Amino acid sequence: MARMKFLCDADRCIECNACVTACKNEHEVPWGINRRRVVTLNDGKPGERSVSMACMHCTDAPCAAVCPVNCFYTTADAVVLHSKDICIGCGYCFYACPFGAPQYPRVGNFGSRGKMDKCTYCSGGPEADFSVAEYEKYGSNRLAEGKLPLCAEMCSTKALLAGDGEMIAEIYKQRVVKRGYGSGAWGWKTAYRETVAI
Amino acid sequence: MKAFAAAVIAAIALGVLAMYALTSNQTFAYQAFATSGTRVSEPGINLVGPKWNGMPVVGEANDAAHGKAEGEASHPKRS
Amino acid sequence: MRRAVTLFSTLVLATTLLAAPGAFAPARAQNPITQDGQNPMGAKPTADSVNEEFLFKNADKITGRVSIPDRKSANLIQPQGREYRAFRESWLPWIGGLGILGMIAALAGFFLWRGRILTDDTQESGRKILRFNAFERFAHWMTATCFIILSLSGLNYIFGKRLLMPLIGPEAFGSLAQWAKYSHVYLAWPFMLGVVIMVAVWVKDNIPNRIDWAWIKAGGGFLGKGHPHAERFNAGQKGVFWMVAGFGAAMGVTGLMMLFPFTVLDINGMQVMQVIHALIGVAFIVGILAHIYIGTLGMKGAYDAMGSGEVDLAWARAHHDLWVEKQQAKTASGPQLTGRHPAPAE
Numbered sequence: 001m002a003r004m005k006f007l008c009d010a011d012r013c014i015e016c017n018a019c020v021t022a023c024k025n026e027h028e029v030p031w032g033i034n035r036r037r038v039v040t041l042n043d044g045k046p047g048e049r050s051v052s053m054a055c056m057h058c059t060d061a062p063c064a065a066v067c068p069v070n071c072f073y074t075t076a077d078a079v080v081l082h083s084k085d086i087c088i089g090c091g092y093c094f095y096a097c098p099f100g101a102p103q104y105p106r107v108g109n110f111g112s113r114g115k116m117d118k119c120t121y122c123s124g125g126p127e128a129d130f131s132v133a134e135y136e137k138y139g140s141n142r143l144a145e146g147k148l149p150l151c152a153e154m155c156s157t158k159a160l161l162a163g164d165g166e167m168i169a170e171i172y173k174q175r176v177v178k179r180g181y182g183s184g185a186w187g188w189k190t191a192y193r194e195t196v197a198i
Numbered sequence: 199m200k201a202f203a204a205a206v207i208a209a210i211a212l213g214v215l216a217m218y219a220l221t222s223n224q225t226f227a228y229q230a231f232a233t234s235g236t237r238v239s240e241p242g243i244n245l246v247g248p249k250w251n252g253m254p255v256v257g258e259a260n261d262a263a264h265g266k267a268e269g270e271a272s273h274p275k276r277s
Numbered sequence: 278m279r280r281a282v283t284l285f286s287t288l289v290l291a292t293t294l295l296a297a298p299g300a301f302a303p304a305r306a307q308n309p310i311t312q313d314g315q316n317p318m319g320a321k322p323t324a325d326s327v328n329e330e331f332l333f334k335n336a337d338k339i340t341g342r343v344s345i346p347d348r349k350s351a352n353l354i355q356p357q358g359r360e361y362r363a364f365r366e367s368w369l370p371w372i373g374g375l376g377i378l379g380m381i382a383a384l385a386g387f388f389l390w391r392g393r394i395l396t397d398d399t400q401e402s403g404r405k406i407l408r409f410n411a412f413e414r415f416a417h418w419m420t421a422t423c424f425i426i427l428s429l430s431g432l433n434y435i436f437g438k439r440l441l442m443p444l445i446g447p448e449a450f451g452s453l454a455q456w457a458k459y460s461h462v463y464l465a466w467p468f469m470l471g472v473v474i475m476v477a478v479w480v481k482d483n484i485p486n487r488i489d490w491a492w493i494k495a496g497g498g499f500l501g502k503g504h505p506h507a508e509r510f511n512a513g514q515k516g517v518f519w520m521v522a523g524f525g526a527a528m529g530v531t532g533l534m535m536l537f538p539f540t541v542l543d544i545n546g547m548q549v550m551q552v553i554h555a556l557i558g559v560a561f562i563v564g565i566l567a568h569i570y571i572g573t574l575g576m577k578g579a580y581d582a583m584g585s586g587e588v589d590l591a592w593a594r595a596h597h598d599l600w601v602e603k604q605q606a607k608t609a610s611g612p613q614l615t616g617r618h619p620a621p622a623e
Contacts, residue, residue: 032227108225205418
């Protein structure tokens with residue numbers, strides 16, 4: 001099976017936020033919850049770069065490790081998913097996550113903040129593929145349809161790459177060689193303990 | 199024993215009170231992280247609405263254009 | 278943005294470093310427009326672009342700007358979760374398990390070695406003296422019942438998935454943990470109130486003094502024969518009092534920080550609060566285990582003080598002789614105080 005990863009080419013990202021919008025629309029993500037976001041570094045200065053960030057589906061995911069109810073699981077494609085039926089909304093995954101991926105529908109206090117929501121790599125949840133329950137809780141399941149995450153598919157500059165880690169790393173390497181520069185695979189070292197040599 | 203029973207009752211009562219106080223003062227993500235953009239549906243729910251069941255809307259075609267989704271459950275909003 | 282100067286100097290360094298491998302194509306640079314895929318301006322955007330490695334040299338997390346009005350989401354990468362995870366998953370279960378089991382083993386060992394601490398009968402045996410009035414007992418038991426629920430639901434965050442989840446299955450454990458979380462969050466309030474009441478009611482009897490030092494040196498009745506002098510609370514009880522006051526305050530403050538996440542603290546602050554809350558929680562449970570032991574099984578006659586509120590006069594004379602004298606001096610009617618309220622907490 002493939003080892004699914006995200007790679008954001010910061011030299012291509014133009015901060016159009018289409019990935020964010022695509023994600024919200026595809027999964028009917030509730031208001032206030034952002035499974036994906038675009039962070040601009042050095043905003044307004046020379047050398048400004050934008051990076052689209054969501055759950056990176058880490059190797060040995062910290063969220064899964066700290067979860068007090070073990071609601072996380074990793075699929076055969078190495079996608080980190082969770083069960084909203086087991087989640088108690090404690091927020092520990094957010095404390096452990098290096099990318100700020102977990103989101104909660106209510107943020108005022110810890111008591112009743114609701115079930116955690118995060119990027120599913122467009123692959124739903126533990127429910128049966130394409131079921132109504134799966135769609136309502138986790139959004140659509142593109143992976144089961146043989147499609148890649150919509151955020152990457154929609155990306156107008158093809159900055160955001162999704163797919164098998166080795167393949168997208170190869171694509172990125174070729175780009176860097178061809179154009180002569182690159183600023184690295186953001187977050188890869190933290191998420192996968194390896195990075196793309198450029 | 200009476201003091202103990204009173205203590206347990208008071209603890210539960212205060213706990214319930216705290217529950218109501220905390221729950222009623224809860225901030226929703228859509229309030230906390232709201233911008234001044236256009237809103238097309240009720241906040242707090244997603245666009246398909248709370249009663250969405252994935253089935254195509256029968257009859258009421260014009261009713262709540264944003265409250266229902268079209269298409270089948272397995273292929274929501276896909277072209 | 279305050280680090281702009283540092284950042285800039287780092288970037289200058291970056292430029293020089295990247296210029297070395299970047300000099301591989303001097304031929305292309307001479308005629309950049311004809312080279313396919315080359316930047317027509319001949320510029321190297323990487324030269325002045327931000328870079329993950331250099332940003333991490335300047336700060337321990339990478340923060341930028343987002344259009345979402347959520348402060349937390351501006352953090353792009355924050356690897357501190359690793360330390361939090363290492364504590365929570367590697368250290369905490371061992372600290373908690375060894376602490377609690379160690380205390381239980383120590384208490385069992387003490388029980389086997391010392392047995393129940395008994396009080397010799399005197400002619401005063403059978404007569405009662407009021408030790409804790411109804412309000413004091415109420416405050417104690419409200420805090421105590423909340424503490425037991427809080428500690429069990431708190432331990433569930435650490436050990437639930439390791440011990441309970443394999444037994445009852447993930448779904449049942451999920452809903453149990455949900456209820457445990459509710460009870461933890463909501464019963465924290467009567468617990469905090471109880472701690473405040475107990476501190477207010479008992480603080481004047483718990484100021485350490487010279488008698489306590491003598492009590493400790495004499496082994497407090499645990500080790501030696503007979504009981505050293507003590508006022509209303511002996512040094513051990515004062516220790517429990519100040520532990521509950523201190524740990525209770527610490528648990529309350531850290532707990533409130535976690536109950537209203539990110540209102541005061543950022544992500545690293547939240548991680549630290551969790552670590553403190555967990556460590557003090559374990560220490561609190563360990564301390565209270567000893568308190569429960571000595572208040573029930575460990576000492577004959579001690580439970581009555583919080584059970585009915587009235588203790589045997591002989592027991593009181595042995596354990597809190599100075600307090601009994603004071604009480605008897607207060608009430609002209611002598612030691613038989615049942616039905617009357619000497620209000621020792623006044």
